[in-house]
Amino acid sequence: MNRQLRIANRKISHVPPLSRFGRSAVAGEGLYYWLTLFLLIPSFSKATELPMINLEGEAQGTTYHIKYRDERQRNFKKEIDSVLITIDKCLSTYQADSEISRFNRSEMHKFEWPYFYPVLKKSEVVFRETNGAFDPTVMPLVEAYGFGPKKIRLTEPINIDSLIQLVGFQKISFDSLSIRKLKKNIRLDFNGIAQGYSVDVVAEFLESKGIDRYMVEIGGEVRTKGQKGEGQVWTIGIENPLQPGKMLTTMKLVNRAMTTAGNYRNHYESNGQTFSHIINPKTGSMEQSSVLSVTVFAPDAITADGYDTAFFVMGLDATKRFLAKRKDLDVYIVYTGEDGQPKTFITEGLKN
Numbered sequence: 001m002n003r004q005l006r007i008a009n010r011k012i013s014h015v016p017p018l019s020r021f022g023r024s025a026v027a028g029e030g031l032y033y034w035l036t037l038f039l040l041i042p043s044f045s046k047a048t049e050l051p052m053i054n055l056e057g058e059a060q061g062t063t064y065h066i067k068y069r070d071e072r073q074r075n076f077k078k079e080i081d082s083v084l085i086t087i088d089k090c091l092s093t094y095q096a097d098s099e100i101s102r103f104n105r106s107e108m109h110k111f112e113w114p115y116f117y118p119v120l121k122k123s124e125v126v127f128r129e130t131n132g133a134f135d136p137t138v139m140p141l142v143e144a145y146g147f148g149p150k151k152i153r154l155t156e157p158i159n160i161d162s163l164i165q166l167v168g169f170q171k172i173s174f175d176s177l178s179i180r181k182l183k184k185n186i187r188l189d190f191n192g193i194a195q196g197y198s199v200d201v202v203a204e205f206l207e208s209k210g211i212d213r214y215m216v217e218i219g220g221e222v223r224t225k226g227q228k229g230e231g232q233v234w235t236i237g238i239e240n241p242l243q244p245g246k247m248l249t250t251m252k253l254v255n256r257a258m259t260t261a262g263n264y265r266n267h268y269e270s271n272g273q274t275f276s277h278i279i280n281p282k283t284g285s286m287e288q289s290s291v292l293s294v295t296v297f298a299p300d301a302i303t304a305d306g307y308d309t310a311f312f313v314m315g316l317d318a319t320k321r322f323l324a325k326r327k328d329l330d331v332y333i334v335y336t337g338e339d340g341q342p343k344t345f346i347t348e349g350l351k352n
Helices: 077-091 099-105 116-129 136-144 160-166 194-208 301-314 316-323
Strands: 003-008 036-041 052-059 062-069 108-110 172-174 178-181 214-218 221-225 234-239 247-253 257-262 267-270 273-276 291-298 330-336 342-346
Touching (some): 052 077, 062 194, 099 108, 136 160, 194 301, 234 257, 257 301
Antiparallel strands (some): 108 178, 172 178, 267 273, 330 342
């Protein structure tokens, strides 16, 4: 008999978060999004079914859950932990000696680890295709609003006009070997895309070992391949943004990735004002929108992760127009209608 396992990601207080590394404060996110996974654990009534390997751990200020089937029953936890630690050393703004932190303090940097350039390149693609709704140079605004590593809380208004001068992906130049600033004091924050990238790196590691049936989840970002069991697909739950901790719906995820952005988790109040982690890099303001959460489905997790907060910033109508030309992407958007009631928009690719 099958039974359900509910896995709710928790903040691990003793692990330095990567701005939760994947729900960053950019229009590229600062949210550590709690995605609830409903994973049906198969019975092993068929003698030919391979036992499931289950790995769990802590990384990047959050938890991970990885499931796969392997004829050789190999346990790759040690190797996966090593990969995730190395990604932190490259992309974590919470580590003062990471590659990205050292670049933020300098004017030019030659890449050391193989992770910086792919994330930078993908960021450029999403920045251009969304007309700047996603922009990893938003770090000065992220810190000013109190969502950076220092976790300050605003007591006085910030000078948006001054800070917005330090934002703009066009103010950096890079190739596959190095990156340099075209304007002083530009700083990067990959927290809106790096956790999705981490999921892809782990998925590709498993595939390099001959694993073709897996589910990789880090901090709520998910990618799957193959069937979970005989006649079974991976089933993932989407959290209700109006009732955090409760499932809104479930979706079948087949050879695809899924990530979510929302502003109902990572926020704080100061002097009667609510500050949200989702910042519009084009205006410098905290985003006020009818959109409550955006879940993006894409071929890989870095793509889904890059677009989810961009769509949040763009709003429902602009996102619909964008997706009319992008059949490789699907979305499940929860928003507040004109009557004040929650509504959903689902692309055709998910309705089947």
